[in-house]
Structure formats: structure tokens, C-alpha cells
Amino acid sequence: MVTLTDEERATLVRWSRRAKSSQALAQRCRIVLGCAEGKSNQDVAAELGIWPQTVGKWRNRFVARRLEGLVDEPRPGAPRTIGDEQIEQVVVATLERTPTDATHWSRASMAAESGLSRSTVGRIWKAFGLQPHRVETFKLSNDPQFIDKVRDVVGLYLDPPERALVLCVDEKSQIQALDRSAPALPMMPGLPERRTHDYVRHGITTLFAALDVATGQVITSVHRRHRAVEFKKFLAELDNEVPADLDVHLICDNYSTRKHPTVKRWLAAHPRFHMHFTPTYSSWLNQVERWFGLLTDTRLRRATHTSLRALENDLRAWTAAWNDDPKPFIWTKTADEILDRLASYLQRIPGAGH
Known part of the structure; x- marks a missing residue:
């Protein structure tokens, strides 16, 4: 059974409910709170809809490192070269402005605007769910009833x-x-039907x-x-x-x-x-x-x-x-x-x- 101090319990509850917490961190907090109630790994896993191995991993991490153990460890690889300010500039420009010669941004035009590479612009857009090339239509009803x-x-x-x-x-x-x-040309291996x-x-x-x-x-x-x-x-x-x-x-x-x-x-x-x-x-x-x-x-x-x-x-x-x-x-x-x-x-x- 995991034993918590009052301060740890309050922190875990706050992190699990805070709107700006990542979903992964919130779930880890719920795992530890469940374990602190004396539940088995299987019971916590069934309650949260996850694998028992996942519960065991974060139970052990918490026991070893307490609250710090719930935070993602640094990932391997080269350090980031793009600062938060540059990322923010790309996101703000995408959402609030348009290029002078087009109705929407492309990766090439945003790369020229921001000084970043096209692939970097694409990764930023993907991370924030931005798709300037797409547009969807809608129609609002004017029916008074x-x-x-x-x-x-x-x-x-x-x-x-x-x-x-x-x-x-x-x-x-x-x-x-x-x-x-x-007549249509039938589909063949490597070729679609053509008409x-x-x-x-x-x-x-x-x-x-x-x-x-x-x-x-x-x-x-x-x-x-x-x-x-x-x-x-x-x-x-x-x-x-x-x-x-x-x-x-x-x-x-x-x-x-x-x-x-x-x-x-x-x-x-x-x-x-x-x-x-x-x-x-x-x-x-x-x-x-x-x-x-x-x-x-x-x-x-x-x-x-x-x-x-x-x-x-x-x-x-x-x-x-x-x-x-x-x-x-x-x-x-x-x-x-x-x-x-x-x-x-x-x-x-x-x-x-x-």
C-alpha cells in the first residue's frame, strides 16, 4: 500500500483535477491515489481502463521518487534549438494574420516569414493542430422556430x-x-481504374x-x-x-x-x-x-x-x-x-x- 502525506495527497488531487494538467500526469496522479486507498494494481487498472503493468510502473516510480517520479524523464536526443518565443510567433501569425499575397499560409510562406525551415513550420502546426490549407463550410438556420x-x-x-x-x-x-x-480501363496491380x-x-x-x-x-x-x-x-x-x-x-x-x-x-x-x-x-x-x-x-x-x-x-x-x-x-x-x-x-x- 502507498502511504501519502497530507501535502502529497492534496497535490495529487489538485494535479488530477486541474484543467491545465496534461492527461498523462492526471492519470498518474489517479493511479497513485488509487494505490493509496489500498487497491491492488489490477483493481486500479480496471477502474481507470489501463494495463496493470502501467499501474505497477507508476506505483514504483512514486515510491522511489515521490512526486518528482510522476514527471516524464528527459528524452534522449539533441537539445531543442527552436525557442518558445519563435514557436509562439508562428502560432500567433498563423491564427491572427494572413500573408499579403494569399488567403492563407503555406509552409513555404510561413517559413519565409518566420525564418524557420518548412519542416519545422510543419511540425509546429502539427503539434498545435493547425491546418491553414483546410476550410470547412457551415450554414446557420434562420428559422424562427x-x-x-x-x-x-x-x-x-x-x-x-x-x-x-x-x-x-x-x-x-x-x-x-x-x-x-x-470504356473504362480496369484496375490492375499498381494502377487504379481509369476512365x-x-x-x-x-x-x-x-x-x-x-x-x-x-x-x-x-x-x-x-x-x-x-x-x-x-x-x-x-x-x-x-x-x-x-x-x-x-x-x-x-x-x-x-x-x-x-x-x-x-x-x-x-x-x-x-x-x-x-x-x-x-x-x-x-x-x-x-x-x-x-x-x-x-x-x-x-x-x-x-x-x-x-x-x-x-x-x-x-x-x-x-x-x-x-x-x-x-x-x-x-x-x-x-x-x-x-x-x-x-x-x-x-x-x-x-x-x-x-
């Missing part, structure tokens, strides 16, 4: 109503039947889809256009497919066809159908979009179709194959977690909360 709609949709995912089916509905429009201008960059268009079609949140089953319908008329036909197909004793909750986007008078009249005549709209610019809330992504990645992106009919048959075949072994998407985030995450983004965007 954003919070209510998020809670409504997420509530259907996490706590669906009884005696009802929850379907995520949307259409994937403008699917092109594309044929390459020359011409140009293609021949054979028309476009639209795939309507309704994803059953509970089972992953998908009901689809193919139409050449995507007007209110086609959407109403798809609703009628859903009405025929879903058992008559079940209510139907449809999660949809805000496309104009959803609120067309023709569709409204149909919904009024079929009261078991309930529409739930996602907020504007929030397609990520609709699980069928994930299914469309899989369809694109696995079947459409590299496919060739010599006719529109061939494309439509391919869409039906892929849907049938999916329904032979459907896989539902498991939603885990609560509405509060989503809204808290959004709030953290807004705090980083000047004026976004106004």
Missing part, C-alpha cells in the same frame, strides 16, 4: 409514438444517367424515398419530375404500404411541394398522416439524407448508365438489395445536446447570436 422544430424531430427519433410509423421523407432530384465517352473525364448525358430522374426510422426499411418511388403532383403520388403509395391501423409521422424539409394546396387537401383527407418539418438549412436532421449519401457513394458516383431506364432500374435494384438487409441509423444526440453544441459555435462567430 428552430428550437421547437429540433425538439419535435429529435423527440420522434428518441421517443417515437406508439402505434405509429416514423418515416424520414425526401427526394433526391437531378440524378443524371451518365455514360463515359469511352475518361468527359461523359454523355442521357437524362435525369428523381428518387422519392421514405426511411423507416425503426427498421431501416426504405419505400421508394421513381419519377421523372418532382412537383407537388409527384409528391402526392408518393404519399398515396405510402398510404398503401403502411398498415391502415398505424399513424404515420413524416419528417420532411421545407420544399414548396410539401405545402402545396394539392398536398394539403390530400393530407386533410388522410388524417393519420402527420407532417413534421425540419428547420431551414438543417437537412442533417433528416436521416434519409444519410441514406441518399450511401446511395451516392456506393452506387451512383462511379456508375455508368447508357439510358435513363437503366439508371431507374439500378435505383430500384439498389433499394431492393438494401431492404433485404436494412440497417437503421441510430440517433443518439438529445435536443439539448444539439442546441448546446450550436451555442458553442455561435460563441465563436462574431455577431452570429444577434
Whole structure:
């Protein structure tokens, strides 16, 4: 058993909880504190999710050198030649300025600016997780009912109503039947598949889809256009497919066809159908979009179709194959977690909360 003085115990507790402590040092402190409670190496390892050998190593280091034993030993190799001030200058310049002749820093431009080598700049960026060459996009919803709609949709995912089916509905429009201008060259050892960059268009079609949140089953319908008329036909197909004793909750986007008078009249005549709209610019809330992504990645992106009919048959075949072994998407985030995450983004965007 490890015996601690009051001062050592207070220091270990402080280091294990301090926000600026390294994770490695915090874990070593928790190891020693566990050992001081009389626990075995195996018990401490199981509690912290580490190997018993790791517990034994830091137990022995502490017994031999006390608190100093928990600090990493000096690593072998040449001493550092780049000072903290130079590293700070690179990091500050990367975060707060841009070069005069470009929108972002490259390793070459930062090396010229700082007087360091390109490889040194690259190591500094890697150490601080900086990637000036990358940019990601986002879109904030301007829906005044954003919070209510998020809670409504997420509530259907996490706590669906009884005696009802929850379907995520949307259409994937403008699917092109594309044929390459020359046959593809097959993959060979050392060479990827090669194909011409140009293609021949054979028309476009639209795939309507309704994803059953509970089972992953998908009901689809193919139409050449995507007007209110086609959407109403798809609703009628859903009405025929879903058992008559079940209510139907449809999660949809805000496309104009959803609120067309023709569709409204149909919904009024079929009261078991309930529409739930996602907020504007929030397609990520609709699980069928994930299914469309899989369809694109696995079947459409590299496919060739010599006719529109061939494309439509391919869409039906892929849907049938999916329904032979459907896989539902498991939603885990609560509405509060989503809204808290959004709030953290807004705090980083000047004026976004106004």
C-alpha cells in the first residue's frame, strides 16, 4: 500500500483535477491515489481502463521518487534549438494574420516569414493542430422556430409514438444517367481504374424515398419530375404500404411541394398522416439524407448508365438489395445536446447570436 502525506495527497488531487494538467500526469496522479486507498494494481487498472503493468510502473516510480517520479524523464536526443518565443510567433501569425499575397499560409510562406525551415513550420502546426490549407463550410438556420422544430424531430427519433410509423421523407432530384465517352480501363496491380473525364448525358430522374426510422426499411418511388403532383403520388403509395391501423409521422424539409394546396387537401383527407418539418438549412436532421449519401457513394458516383431506364432500374435494384438487409441509423444526440453544441459555435462567430 502507498502511504501519502497530507501535502502529497492534496497535490495529487489538485494535479488530477486541474484543467491545465496534461492527461498523462492526471492519470498518474489517479493511479497513485488509487494505490493509496489500498487497491491492488489490477483493481486500479480496471477502474481507470489501463494495463496493470502501467499501474505497477507508476506505483514504483512514486515510491522511489515521490512526486518528482510522476514527471516524464528527459528524452534522449539533441537539445531543442527552436525557442518558445519563435514557436509562439508562428502560432500567433498563423491564427491572427494572413500573408499579403494569399488567403492563407503555406509552409513555404510561413517559413519565409518566420525564418524557420518548412519542416519545422510543419511540425509546429502539427503539434498545435493547425491546418491553414483546410476550410470547412457551415450554414446557420434562420428559422424562427428552430428550437421547437429540433425538439419535435429529435423527440420522434428518441421517443417515437406508439402505434405509429416514423418515416424520414425526401427526394433526391437531378440524378443524371451518365455514360463515359469511352470504356473504362480496369484496375490492375499498381494502377487504379481509369476512365475518361468527359461523359454523355442521357437524362435525369428523381428518387422519392421514405426511411423507416425503426427498421431501416426504405419505400421508394421513381419519377421523372418532382412537383407537388409527384409528391402526392408518393404519399398515396405510402398510404398503401403502411398498415391502415398505424399513424404515420413524416419528417420532411421545407420544399414548396410539401405545402402545396394539392398536398394539403390530400393530407386533410388522410388524417393519420402527420407532417413534421425540419428547420431551414438543417437537412442533417433528416436521416434519409444519410441514406441518399450511401446511395451516392456506393452506387451512383462511379456508375455508368447508357439510358435513363437503366439508371431507374439500378435505383430500384439498389433499394431492393438494401431492404433485404436494412440497417437503421441510430440517433443518439438529445435536443439539448444539439442546441448546446450550436451555442458553442455561435460563441465563436462574431455577431452570429444577434
